[in-house]
Structures are given as structure tokens and as C-alpha cells.
Amino acid sequence: MGMKTTFVVQTFELHRKRLRPGARDVAPTESGALKRAEAIAGRMPGAAALRIVADDETGELESVAILGQFGEIPDDFAESLQGG
Numbered sequence: 132m133g134m135k136t137t138f139v140v141q142t143f144e145l146h147r148k149r150l151r152p153g154a155r156d157v158a159p160t161e162s163g164a165l166k167r168a169e170a171i172a173g174r175m176p177g178a179a180a181l182r183i184v185a186d187d188e189t190g191e192l193e194s195v196a197i198l199g200q201f202g203e204i205p206d207d208f209a210e211s212l213q214g215g
Contacts, residue, residue, distance in 0.1 A: 133188070134184055137157060138164035138181070139157055139180075140158055140178055141181060144163050149188055172201035175204065176201065177204045178201050179197055180198040181195060200211070
């Protein structure tokens with residue numbers, strides 16, 4: 132059982148005046164995810180950089196951490212990560 136760490140940039144877009152998740156993009160490093168999220172937030176409502184640790188074999192999530200948030204992020208975003 133090997134753990135794998137993945138860095139993801141989650142974008143957010145406005146749909147009917149509400150923020151909703153947009154595209155996700157994988158980044159090679161933590162600093163790369165942070166830089167990309169900050170750059171994307173300049174042209175979209177918002178973005179977040181995430182660190183996801185999961186079992187490489189089963190895909191079972193070990194942990195999800197928000198590394199940084201830029202622009203507008205839904206109020207319940209952190210809660211939704213913990214719950215799902």
C-alpha cells in the first residue's frame with residue numbers, strides 16, 4: 132500500500148450568480164499548484180490549490196488539504212472536501 136500525493140488546482144466559475152466548481156488541473160509540485168491557482172484567479176472568479184493524498188492501489192483518500200485560495204471561493208468549499 133503506497134500513498135501518492137497529487138497537487139490539484141480547482142477552478143470556480145459563476146453560474147446563475149452562484150459559484151460552482153469548474154475545471155480541475157493537476158500540477159507537478161505544491162509551488163506549481165499555488166502559482167497556477169493564483170494566475171487562474173486573475174481571469175476567473177476564483178481558484179484553490181489542493182494537496183490530495185490517496186492510496187496508490189485502491190484510490191482511497193487519506194487526506195485533502197487546501198494549500199491556498201485565490202479570488203472567490205464558495206463558503207462551504209472546505210466543508211465539502213471533508214465530507215466528500
